[in-house]
Amino acid sequence: MSQAACTVEVSDLIKAFRVNGQPLRVLDGVNLRADRGTFVTLIGPSGCGKSTLLNIVAGLQHPDQGQILFDGVATGDRLGRVGLMPQRDLLLPWRTVLGNALLGPELHGEDPEAARRDALSLLPLFGLQGFADSYPAALSGGMRQRAALLRTFLCRQGVLLLDEPFGALDALSRSGLQEWLLRVWQQFGYTVLFITHDVEEALFLSDRVYVLTERPARVCLELDVPLSRPRERAITLLPEFALLKQQVLAALAGTCPDETGRPR
Amino acid sequence: MNSTTQQKRSADPRRLWSAYAPPAALLVLFILAWQCATWLWQIESYLLPSPADVLRAGVEARGLLSNHVQQTLRETLLGFGLALLVGVVLAVTIDLSAFLRKALYPLLVISQTVPIMTLAPLLVIWLGYTIWPKIIVVALMCFFPIVVTTVDGLSSADPEMLALLQSMGATRRQVFRIVRVPGAIPALFSGIRIAVTYSVVGAIIGEWVGASQGLGVFMLRAANSFRTDWVFVAIALCSLLSILLFTVVSVAERLALPWYYTSTRAERWEEIEGEA
Structure with missing residues (x-):
C-alpha cells in the first residue's frame, strides 16, 4: 500500500520566469540531495525561489535545465509521485x-x-x-x-514536500507541532523536504540543512546536523546546536565563501 | 460535534424571533393603516378594498381558487425546473470551453435585454394555448441568474487548490468533480434564490397572454368585472407562493451545504445583560 521512501536528488536545476516581459532567473543551478528516509530542510530569504523548487520537484512546474532524480533515476512525470503540502492548508x-x-x-x-x-x-x-x-x-x-x-x-508517496507548514502559526503551537512532526515522521520513515524561514526549526527537525542565497537561488551552505534522535526540545540549548545555528546564520547573512567563485 | 451545536443555534427560538418579528410587526402595522384608511375616507371597495374585504373575498372564492393556484404552481415549477436544467448545462458548457465562453456569454447578456413580456404572445402563436408558453416564459426569466452565478462559482476555484490536486495526480475530471463542482454549489444556490422569486411572476405573465386557468387568468377576469377584492386576493396568493418557494430553496440550501453554515469556531460569547 505504502510507496517506499526514496532518495530525492535535485541536479543543476535552473528555472527562469518572465516578469513584465523581462526574464527573471529564480533558480540558478541548485543541487541537493535527500537520502531515503531523511529529513532535509531548505532555508533561505523570502522570495528566493524555495516554493518554485518544491513545485518543480512535485512536477507542477518544469525546469529550464537540470533534473530531478528519484532513487538515481531521472523522473519526468512526477505528478502523483510526492505528497505536497503548501503553505496554506x-x-x-x-x-x-x-x-x-x-x-x-x-x-x-x-x-x-x-x-x-x-x-x-x-x-x-x-x-x-x-x-x-x-x-x-x-x-x-x-x-x-x-x-x-x-x-x-x-x-x-514516500516523499513529502512541506512548504512552511507551520509558518502561519503562533510560536507555542509551532514548537509543539515540530516535536509532534518528528514523532510522526519517525513512525512513517518518509523522505521529507521541508521549507522554512526559521533557523531553529530547520536545525531541530533536520538531518541536513541547505541554505539558499537570494534570488537567483543557489545553495550556499550544505550542513549535516549530527544531533542524535529522538530529539528533545532541550537540544536547542546545547552548545553544539548554537554552533550550528551560528553557521546557518552566517550563511544567511551572506558571509559564507561562495563555492562557485562567481560574484554575488 | 460542531455541526450539531450549529443546528441548535439556528433553531434557537430567540434568534428566530429577533429575525422575523420586526418585519412581521411592520407588515401588521401596514395592514392596520390600510384598514383604517379605507374606513376613515370611506373608499369604495371597487377602488381599494380593505384588508378585511380581501380576506372575506378570499374565503368566498376559495373553491374557485384552488384549481387556479395549482395550475400556476405547476407552470412555475416546470418552468423553473427547465431553467435550472438549461442554466446548469449552459454554465458547465461555458466553463469547459473558453471558445464557447467567448461566444455564448455576450449573447446571453443580450438575451436579457429583450423584454420577455413581448415574447409571450409570440410563444402563444407558435405553441398554442398549451402549458408550454407559460413554462417557457418562466424558464426565460429564471435561467439567466442561474447561469451567471454558476459560471462565476465554477471559475472561482482556488488556483492553489487546483495545483494541489494536480500534484496528487488528479485528472481533469476528478478536479472538476472534487473541487470545482462542490465549490460552485453556494453560487448556484444564490442564482436559484434570485430566480425563484421571478418564477411566479413569469407564470402570471404567461397566463395573461392566453390561458384558461391560473392565477393570472383569475386576476384578469376579476379586474374586468371590477372585483378589485379578488385581484388583491390573487396578488396576495402570488406573493405567498413566491415566499413559499423561497423558503423551500433556503431550507434546501441549509440542508445541502452544512459546511457553508459552519461558522468559524462555534463558541459564541455574549455579555450578560440586565444583571447590574
Missing part, C-alpha cells in the same frame, strides 16, 4: 476532516473502506480524535495544519 471546506484526509486514497482509486479504517486509526496520532466529522471551518489553525498533514501522509 487548502482543506476543502465542504469536506469533513475525514473526507479531506481521504482525498489521496480516493484519487488513487484505493479501497474506500480500508482507507477509511486506516485514516480513522491515525486520527489520534494527528490529534484529531473526535473531529472526523467536523468541517475545517470549525477547527483551530493548528488542527487544520495537522489535518492537512494527515491528508499529505495518506497520499502514501
Whole structure:
C-alpha cells in the first residue's frame, strides 16, 4: 500500500520566469540531495525561489535545465509521485476532516473502506480524535495544519514536500507541532523536504540543512546536523546546536565563501 | 460535534424571533393603516378594498381558487425546473470551453435585454394555448441568474487548490468533480434564490397572454368585472407562493451545504445583560 521512501536528488536545476516581459532567473543551478528516509530542510530569504523548487520537484512546474532524480533515476512525470503540502492548508471546506484526509486514497482509486479504517486509526496520532466529522471551518489553525498533514501522509508517496507548514502559526503551537512532526515522521520513515524561514526549526527537525542565497537561488551552505534522535526540545540549548545555528546564520547573512567563485 | 451545536443555534427560538418579528410587526402595522384608511375616507371597495374585504373575498372564492393556484404552481415549477436544467448545462458548457465562453456569454447578456413580456404572445402563436408558453416564459426569466452565478462559482476555484490536486495526480475530471463542482454549489444556490422569486411572476405573465386557468387568468377576469377584492386576493396568493418557494430553496440550501453554515469556531460569547 505504502510507496517506499526514496532518495530525492535535485541536479543543476535552473528555472527562469518572465516578469513584465523581462526574464527573471529564480533558480540558478541548485543541487541537493535527500537520502531515503531523511529529513532535509531548505532555508533561505523570502522570495528566493524555495516554493518554485518544491513545485518543480512535485512536477507542477518544469525546469529550464537540470533534473530531478528519484532513487538515481531521472523522473519526468512526477505528478502523483510526492505528497505536497503548501503553505496554506487548502482543506476543502465542504469536506469533513475525514473526507479531506481521504482525498489521496480516493484519487488513487484505493479501497474506500480500508482507507477509511486506516485514516480513522491515525486520527489520534494527528490529534484529531473526535473531529472526523467536523468541517475545517470549525477547527483551530493548528488542527487544520495537522489535518492537512494527515491528508499529505495518506497520499502514501514516500516523499513529502512541506512548504512552511507551520509558518502561519503562533510560536507555542509551532514548537509543539515540530516535536509532534518528528514523532510522526519517525513512525512513517518518509523522505521529507521541508521549507522554512526559521533557523531553529530547520536545525531541530533536520538531518541536513541547505541554505539558499537570494534570488537567483543557489545553495550556499550544505550542513549535516549530527544531533542524535529522538530529539528533545532541550537540544536547542546545547552548545553544539548554537554552533550550528551560528553557521546557518552566517550563511544567511551572506558571509559564507561562495563555492562557485562567481560574484554575488 | 460542531455541526450539531450549529443546528441548535439556528433553531434557537430567540434568534428566530429577533429575525422575523420586526418585519412581521411592520407588515401588521401596514395592514392596520390600510384598514383604517379605507374606513376613515370611506373608499369604495371597487377602488381599494380593505384588508378585511380581501380576506372575506378570499374565503368566498376559495373553491374557485384552488384549481387556479395549482395550475400556476405547476407552470412555475416546470418552468423553473427547465431553467435550472438549461442554466446548469449552459454554465458547465461555458466553463469547459473558453471558445464557447467567448461566444455564448455576450449573447446571453443580450438575451436579457429583450423584454420577455413581448415574447409571450409570440410563444402563444407558435405553441398554442398549451402549458408550454407559460413554462417557457418562466424558464426565460429564471435561467439567466442561474447561469451567471454558476459560471462565476465554477471559475472561482482556488488556483492553489487546483495545483494541489494536480500534484496528487488528479485528472481533469476528478478536479472538476472534487473541487470545482462542490465549490460552485453556494453560487448556484444564490442564482436559484434570485430566480425563484421571478418564477411566479413569469407564470402570471404567461397566463395573461392566453390561458384558461391560473392565477393570472383569475386576476384578469376579476379586474374586468371590477372585483378589485379578488385581484388583491390573487396578488396576495402570488406573493405567498413566491415566499413559499423561497423558503423551500433556503431550507434546501441549509440542508445541502452544512459546511457553508459552519461558522468559524462555534463558541459564541455574549455579555450578560440586565444583571447590574
